[in-house]
Every structure is written in C-alpha cells, then in structure tokens.
Amino acid sequence: xxxxxxxSNEDENSASGSVTLKGRFTIDLGGAIPAYDVVxxxxxxxxxxxxxxxxxxxLICDPMLPLRxxxxxxxxxxxxxxxxxPHDWGVIDWASEGRxxxxxxxxxxxxxRVMPSLDAKIRPIHEDTVARLLIRPGGEFLEILAxxxxxxxxxxxxxxxxxxxxxxxxxxxxxxxxxxxxAQPTVFETIESGMALPAGRGDGSSLNDLxxxxxxxxxxxxxxxxxxGLTDEQVIEEKLIHGSYNALVGRERLSLTMMEVLRGLLHDxxxxxxxxxxxxxxxxxxxxxxxxxxxxxxxxxxxxxxGVEYHTTRELANGFxxxxxxxxxxxxDGSLNVWLRRGFxxxxxxxxxxxxxxxxxxxxxxxxxxxxxxxIALDPQAPIRxxxxxxxxxxxxxxxxxxxxxxxxxxxxxxxLREQLPAFWQRNQRRLTEAEEKFVNDYERARSxxxxxxxxxxxxxxxxxxxxxxxxxSPIFENDYVVEVAGMLPALEYIxxxxxxxxxxxxRNGAAFLASKMARQVTGDLRDLDxxxxxxxxxxxxxxxxxxxxxxxxxxxxxxLSGVIASMLEPSIKRFHSRSIRKRxxxxxxxxxxxxxxxxxxxxxxDPRDVAADTNAFQQAVAVYSRTxxxxxxxxxxxxxxxxxxxxxxxxxxxTVSGFITCxxxxxxxxxxxxxx
Amino acid sequence: xSEEEPAGGNARGRVxxxxxxxxxxxxxxxxxILFLVIGMAPFxxxxxxxxxPGKVTxxxxxxxxxxxxxxxxxxxxxxxxxxxxVLSLVGEPSALMIMYSSAAVGWMLNFxxxxxxxxxxxxxxxxxxxxxxxxxxxxxxxxxxxVKGQATVQPHEAPEQAPTEVVPDEEAQEVSDLxxxxxxx
Numbered sequence: 051x052x053x054x055x056x057x058s059n060e061d062e063n064s065a066s067g068s069v070t071l072k073g074r075f076t077i078d079l080g081g082a083i084p085a086y087d088v089v090x091x092x093x094x095x096x097x098x099x100x101x102x103x104x105x106x107x108x109l110i111c112d113p114m115l116p117l118r119x120x121x122x123x124x125x126x127x128x129x130x131x132x133x134x135x136p137h138d139w140g141v142i143d144w145a146s147e148g149r150x151x152x153x154x155x156x157x158x159x160x161x162x163r164v165m166p167s168l169d170a171k172i173r174p175i176h177e178d179t180v181a182r183l184l185i186r187p188g189g190e191f192l193e194i195l196a197x198x199x200x201x202x203x204x205x206x207x208x209x210x211x212x213x214x215x216x217x218x219x220x221x222x223x224x225x226x227x228x229x230x231x232x233a234q235p236t237v238f239e240t241i242e243s244g245m246a247l248p249a250g251r252g253d254g255s256s257l258n259d260l261x262x263x264x265x266x267x268x269x270x271x272x273x274x275x276x277x278x279g280l281t282d283e284q285v286i287e288e289k290l291i292h293g294s295y296n297a298l299v300g301r302e303r304l305s306l307t308m309m310e311v312l313r314g315l316l317h318d319x320x321x322x323x324x325x326x327x328x329x330x331x332x333x334x335x336x337x338x339x340x341x342x343x344x345x346x347x348x349x350x351x352x353x354x355x356x357g358v359e360y361h362t363t364r365e366l367a368n369g370f371x372x373x374x375x376x377x378x379x380x381x382x383d384g385s386l387n388v389w390l391r392r393g394f395x396x397x398x399x400x401x402x403x404x405x406x407x408x409x410x411x412x413x414x415x416x417x418x419x420x421x422x423x424x425x426i427a428l429d430p431q432a433p434i435r436x437x438x439x440x441x442x443x444x445x446x447x448x449x450x451x452x453x454x455x456x457x458x459x460x461x462x463x464x465x466x467l468r469e470q471l472p473a474f475w476q477r478n479q480r481r482l483t484e485a486e487e488k489f490v491n492d493y494e495r496a497r498s499x500x501x502x503x504x505x506x507x508x509x510x511x512x513x514x515x516x517x518x519x520x521x522x523x524s525p526i527f528e529n530d531y532v533v534e535v536a537g538m539l540p541a542l543e544y545i546x547x548x549x550x551x552x553x554x555x556x557x558r559n560g561a562a563f564l565a566s567k568m569a570r571q572v573t574g575d576l577r578d579l580d581x582x583x584x585x586x587x588x589x590x591x592x593x594x595x596x597x598x599x600x601x602x603x604x605x606x607x608x609x610x611l612s613g614v615i616a617s618m619l620e621p622s623i624k625r626f627h628s629r630s631i632r633k634r635x636x637x638x639x640x641x642x643x644x645x646x647x648x649x650x651x652x653x654x655x656x657d658p659r660d661v662a663a664d665t666n667a668f669q670q671a672v673a674v675y676s677r678t679x680x681x682x683x684x685x686x687x688x689x690x691x692x693x694x695x696x697x698x699x700x701x702x703x704x705x706t707v708s709g710f711i712t713c714x715x716x717x718x719x720x721x722x723x724x725x726x727x
Numbered sequence: 728x729s730e731e732e733p734a735g736g737n738a739r740g741r742v743x744x745x746x747x748x749x750x751x752x753x754x755x756x757x758x759x760i761l762f763l764v765i766g767m768a769p770f771x772x773x774x775x776x777x778x779x780p781g782k783v784t785x786x787x788x789x790x791x792x793x794x795x796x797x798x799x800x801x802x803x804x805x806x807x808x809x810x811x812x813v814l815s816l817v818g819e820p821s822a823l824m825i826m827y828s829s830a831a832v833g834w835m836l837n838f839x840x841x842x843x844x845x846x847x848x849x850x851x852x853x854x855x856x857x858x859x860x861x862x863x864x865x866x867x868x869x870x871x872x873x874v875k876g877q878a879t880v881q882p883h884e885a886p887e888q889a890p891t892e893v894v895p896d897e898e899a900q901e902v903s904d905l906x907x908x909x910x911x912x
Contacts, residue, residue, distance in 0.1 A: 671869070672870075696848055701784050701841075708832075712791055715794040719798050
C-alpha cells in the first residue's frame with residue numbers, strides 16, 4: 051500500500067492549494083479530514099464547482115489497489131439515502147507521495163462516525179435505535195443493491211456515519227474506493243470469505259453483505275467488536291466449532307427480537323441465511339421462528355492431526371490448510387480414509403475424498419495438488435486453498451490482480467489453474483450460482499494463456515482479463531494509475547513532460563494490459579513487439595500500438611510524447627543506409643513531432659517503400675563500391691608496373707604506326723614506280 | 728583425342744609446307760627470296776631476338792624494313808630477276824642503306840614510343856585514380872562506411888590475382904617474371 055493512513059492528519063497535510071478533478075470538483079489539498087478516512091483511503095475536503103453548497107469529500111485511494119471503477123456509475127444512479135454516493139473518480143497529482151493517485155469524490159456525511167474505530171468501545175446503542183437507523187434502512191438499501199446485482203462489501207461499524215449532527219440517520223460509507231471486502235476484518239466476513247486472503251474475497255452476493263450487517267448490528271448493540279483480541283485464525287476456528295452466531299454472540303445478552311434477526315443474518319449456511327426479503331419482513335414487524343444454527347455432522351471420534359483433535363470435516367480441512375506440509379501424511383497413509391469410514395459412514399464424502407486423491411490422467415501429481423483437492427472435498431464451501439493462496443472462486447482473479455508482482459503467488463496461481471482446481475471445486479458443489487459458474491469458465495479459458503510466454507499473454511494477461519478494474523502494473527506507470535487504455539497516452543505524456551525521457555513504451559505488463567482491452571487491434575503489433583532479433587522492429591511496433599490507441603481511443607495530440615518518441619526512434623532512422631532517406635525520415639519525424647500524431651512518426655520511419663528501396667539500392671551500392679575497389683587495385687598494379695605496361699603499349703603502338711606508314715609508303719612506291727619510272 | 732586431331736592436322740600441314748611447298752617456292756622465286764633475306768636481315772635479327780608474344784617489336788621493324796625493300800624488289804621483278812640481278816642490287820650501297828635505314832626507323836619508333844606511353848599512362852592513371860576516389864567518396868557520403876562491406880579487406884590480397892584480369896594469360900608469365908626480376912634487383 052502506497053498510502054499511509056497514519057500520516058493523514060491535518061498537521062502533516064497542511065499543504066495549501068487545490069486541484070481540480072475533471073473540471074467538476076475542486077479538492078482542497080490542505081483540507082485533510084481524518085475523521086472521515088476509510089481504510090485504505092484518506093479523506094480531503096472537496097466541493098462541486100457547479101454547486102458549492104453540496105457537501106462532498108475526496109477519498110485519495112491506494113494506487114496499488116484497483117478501485118471498483120466499473121461499479122461507480124451503477125451505484126451513483128441508485129436512489130437511496132443510505133449510502134455516501136460516489137460522484138466521480140479520476141487521477142490527480144499527489145505531491146506527498148511523489149506520484150499520481152486515484153481519487154473518488156463521494157458525499158460527505160454531516161455527522162460523526164458511528165464507531166470511531168474498530169478497537170474502540172462505545173456506549174451500546176439501544177436496539178430500537180439500531181433497528182430504526184440501521185436495520186430497516188440498511189435492509190432497504192441492500193434490497194436495492196441486490197436488485198441491481200451489486201454488493202457493498204464494506205459494511206462495518208467504522209464505515210457507518212451519522213448523516214446529520216443530531217444522529218437522526220445513519221449512512222453507509224464508501225464501497226468503491228478499494229477492492230470488495232479487502233478492508234473487512236475477518237470477524238465481519240462469513241466463514242468462507244474470512245478464510246480467503248482479503249484480496250481474494252471477491253464481490254460476493256447480498257448474503258455476504260447481510261452477514262456483515264448482522265455482525266455490525268451486534269457490534270452496535272454490545273458497544274464493541276465481538277471476538278476482539280482473537281487472531282483471524284482463531285476467529286475462523288471459533289466460528290467453525292460453534293457456528294458464527296454462537297461464536298459472535300457468546301455470552302452477550304440480547305433481546306429475543308435481536309436474537310431472531312441475528313440468528314437469521316449470521317446463519318452459516320447461505321441457503322438458510324436471511325435474505326433481504328426476510329430482513330424486510332422482520333423490519334415490517336412480521337416475526338419469524340428463529341432459525342437454529344446448522345450443526346456440522348461430527349465424527350463419533352476425533353481425528354488427531356498435529357496434536358489437535360478435529361471433529362468435523364470442515365475443521366479438519368481448515369487444519370490441513372493451516373498446516374499444509376504436514377497434511378499430506380495422514381492423507382497418503384490412509385488414516386484420513388479410515389477416520390472418514392469409521393466416523394461418518396458417508397459414502398458420498400468418502401468417494402469425493404478418494405477422487406480428490408487420485409488422478410484419472412495418471413500423471414504424477416504433487417503433494418500440494420492432493421492436499422488442495424482433499425481440502426476442497428472435505429469442505430466444498432471453503433475457498434480454494436493452495437499453500438499460501440486462499441481465495442473464493444469469485445476472488446481468485448482479484449487475488450492475482452493484487453499479487454501480480456509477487457512471484458510466489460504468481461507461481462501458486464499458475465498451479466491452481468494448471469491443475470484445474472476451480473473445475474474440481476465446481477464438481478464438489480451441490481449448488482452453483484450463475485456468477486460462480488461464469489468464474490469457473492473464465493478460469494478454464496485463462497488456463498490456456500497462463501503458461502504462454504509471448505507478449506500480451508501469460509499470467510499478466512490472465513490477471514488483466516479477470517480484473518477489468520486492475521490498473522496497468524507496468525513499471526513505466528509505477529507513479530501513475532492507468533486503468534483504461536484511454537489513460538495510457540496521457541500518462542506517457544505526463545512522464546514525457548516531467549522527466550523528458552522514456553526508457554520503454556510498452557513492456558510485458560503494458561502489452562498484456564492492452565491485449566486484454568483491445569486484443570483485435572494490437573495482436574499483430576504485439577508479435578512484432580516481441581521481436582528479439584531486431585530492436586527497431588520492436589520499437590516501431592510499440593509506437594504503432596500507441597498510434598493505434600491514439601487513433602481509436604485517445605484522439606488527442608501528444609506533442610511532448612511525440613518529441614520523446616521521436617528521439618527514441620532516432621536509432622531506427624539509422625537502419626536506413628541512404629543518407630538522403632535518413633534526412634527525409636528525420637524531416638518527417640520533426641514534422642510529425644510538431645503535429646503530435648504518433649501514426650505520422652511511424653510513417654516517417656517505417657515507410658515500406660523507403661525500406662525496400664533502401665535495401666535494394668544499398669546492395670547495388672555495395673556492389674558498385676566493390677567494383678571501384680577492384681578497379682583501384684588494378685590501377686595500383688598498373689602503376690607499380692607502369693614501365694612494363696609502357697613498353698608493351700609502346701611496342702604495340704610502334705607496330706601499329708609502322709604498319710600504317712608501310713601501307714601508305716607501299717601505295718606511294720607502287721604509284722611512283724608504275725607511272726613515273 | 729578430339730583436341731589432338733586438329734593439332735596433329737596442323738602439324739602435318741606445317742610439315743607439308745616446310746618440306747614440300749617452301750622448297751618449291753624457294754626454288755620458283757629464289758632471286759626474290761634471296762633478295763628479301765639480304766634486304767630484311769634487320770627484321771630477321773629482330774624476329775629472332777624479340778621474345779615478346781606476338782613479336783610486336785619485330786613487326787614494327789619488319790613493316791618499315793619491307794617498305795624500304797619494296798622499291799628494289801619491284802625493280803628486281805621488272806628488271807633482271809636472277810641471282811646476278813640480286814647481287815647487283817645489293818651491291819649498291821645506297822640500296823642497302825635505304826633498306827636498313829627503314830628498319831632503323833622501326834627501331835627508333837620502338838624506342839620513342841616507350842617514354843611517350845609512360846607519360847601517357849601516368850596521366851591516365853592519375854585521372855583514373857581521381858575518378859575512382861570520387862566515386863568511392865560519393866558512395867560513402869550517400870551510404871556511409873557500411874557500403875565498403877567486405878571490399879575493405881581485399882586490397883592486400885588482390886595484387887597477386889590482378890594480372891589475370893589485366894594482361895592476357897600468355898603475358899601473365901612474363902609479368903611474374905618481371906616481378907621476380909624486380910624483387911631480385
């Protein structure tokens with residue numbers, strides 16, 4: 051994370067001045083408002099240029115994390131007072147980080163945070179107040195979200211504000227400035243989502259939001275976050291052993307009314323968990339029978355693994371995942387199988403574990419492969435786990451997006467796809483949502499790309515394909531935030547203006563980013579970009595790709611960028627042998643630079659007629675030069691032996707002259723002797 | 728075999744000429760032959776001395792020597808075409824002087840032409856070198872040093888091969904002889 055929330059206090063950010071976002075919003079760079087910071091963003095005062103009275107704030111986002119940029123427009127259009135609505139987003143210069151950062155402009159609450167922080171203890175809020183300010187409007191809001199196929203995924207007490215100073219209304223905080231659920235503590239997430247790495251939780255569904263709402267309600271009712279002081283692993287273990295409701299509520303005293311809603315929202319079985327309709331029923335005063343927590347079937351005797359007794363398959367799978375290297379022994383030595391047979395007598399479960407341990411293709415598989423599949427078979431609801439990689443099937447793509455520069459995670463992700471674990475996970479599900487099915491199909495398609503080494507392919511391509519919001523991770527844009535193809539050229543122009551040079555135009559990451567966004571237009575040039583033999587071909591291909599972006603997407607002139615690229619293309623001019631063609635190309639570059647059109651730069655240095663004519667003419671020139679060298683050698687030889695050649699030629703000449711004289715003399719003699727003697 | 732047959736045929740023809748036709752000609756035109764042998768003695772000497780292929784020096788002398796002999800030969804044919812006639816003709820000092828002087832002019836031409844050709848070649852070589860230099864300079868100016876290609880390594884290797892292009896095969900031996908002479912001082 052590039053931004054440090056601890057540093058976002060008013061003293062340190064006392065820099066004055068303001069910055070305008072898209073001409074519509076003014077962000078006050080000296081107006082930090084730490085009270086409204088939302089992990090992982092920091093908040094600044096802002097205003098709407100067209101309506102100065104409207105209360106908005108700017109959330110400066112972590113540039114290393116993808117925004118939910120594609121969700122901003124749909125969420126903005128929702129008719130609800132229960133959310134600090136996002137208005138727009140953009141990228142601004144952020145001097146304190148020495149880079150450009152994404153910023154989201156959202157509504158600014160008029161009241162305080164409901165809970166200052168998750169570590170804080172507040173006075174418990176009366177259940178009527180909670181029901182009136184949070185449960186009912188929250189239910190309505192989640193219903194609207196669900197109807198629009200959207201999720202919030204950041205419902206927790208420190209992201210809820212009073213929308214007015216008199217605390218008459220609550221409003222949910224921002225939900226688009228970071229990947230879904232990345233800042234959610236494990237306790238606020240379902241067991242399955244909590245098991246996954248924060249970056250690998252995925253968008254989820256309204257059921258995830260309802261669970262988070264349930265934990266938030268409980269927190270406000272008791273005045274502190276439940277299970278505080280436990281580690282994430284302990285929270286999951288407690289939830290697995292006792293069920294979420296029992297683990298979270300514990301010995302806290304709640305009214306029957308609240309117990310009912312919490313039992314419904316915190317149910318661990320998604321099928322049994324309350325839906326938004328159930329919650330609205332409850333809000334309307336229609337009471338329902340409290341749902342009993344589903345109790346996982348326990349084995350008649352525990353399975354001892356690594357000194358710990360496990361009674362259910364879910365617990366054991368979690369134990370295996372937490373002690374990965376040791377897990378393979380009980381799987382391979384048959385003790386797991388024996389325990390399953392004696393403890394459960396569930397032929398379906400035994401069969402699925404056996405299938406997990408064997409491979410029909412008879413390939414020698416790794417221990418990791420076996421452990422991962424056995425974990426899936428033992429706990430099909432859990433996320434896909436492969437050593438340190440843990441992600442829900444929806445969050446697997448998001449995970450690699452966040453860990454694209456982590457070699458270990460890249461390797462693990464590649465193995466997960468290569469070993470078709472998402473497909474195996476799918477086979478173990480009793481019920482699959484449309485979204486989950488789509489994700490599994492996406493991973494199957496991605497599998498064909500993940501091991502390919504060409505530019506525009508490989509794991510980078512997979513990451514961009516699976517994460518439409520992922521900013522380009524190219525080191526070229528390490529100080530910028532480029533999430534759309536249209537932003538690429540302005541970002542390069544910015545670098546050109548600020549540094550005056552570019553080391554590279556399109557690298558492996560950039561190629562994958564572009565291939566993911568506009569494959570059809572750039573595939574041919576990407577092949578040339580991959581040319582390792584001729585650096586000119588590669589460079590010109592890079593400029594052609596940028597020219598394509600300019601012509602099709604950006605449609606602006608980039609004079610400074612053209613200037614820098616022209617200087618990069620200078621060596622490519624030298625591939626022409628003819629000085630006159632070089633001069634023409636140089637003049638063309640200068641002209642194209644003034645225009646700011648990249649396609650003209652390409653035309654100037656890559657006219658196919660010039661290239662062909664130059665090649666042919668150069669070959670002829672080499673031949674001509676060789677002939678002159680031969681002539682020169684012959685001349686040198688003749689010079690060295692000039693006396694000899696002079697004698698030879700003199701003799702020949704004298705012979706010719708004497709022959710001529712003899713002819714003339716003979717004729718004269720014959721005439722004289724015939725007619726005058 | 729097929730190459731030897733014409734050679735054998737020529738040799739046989741020469742043998743026939745040498746032993747049949749030549750004696751007949753000598754016998755038929757003996758006075759004229761005798762006269763030419765005496766009058767063209769300088770040419771005969773030059774012919775024997777001249778080792779150059781094509782005998783160009785001997786030819787230069789021979790042509791003019793023949794021109795000098797021609798009036799006296801006509802005189803012989805139109806007068807007393809006998810051995811006595813020949814002896815009386817060659818007995819005239821002026822006749823021999825004219826015939827031999829014309830041969831001397833041939834020698835003179837040979838001597839004069841060598842320095843003239845030396846001067847001519849010097850000018851021609853200079854002009855050629857300038858022309859080649861200009862062409863190379865233009866090529867390098869337009870195409871850069873790359874245009875030299877592999878040609879740059881050849882100058883040190885080429886002189887041994889150049890004579891085959893410069894002089895005919897039969898002269899090459901003589902050229903190498905001249906080179907040897909030059910090396911031996």
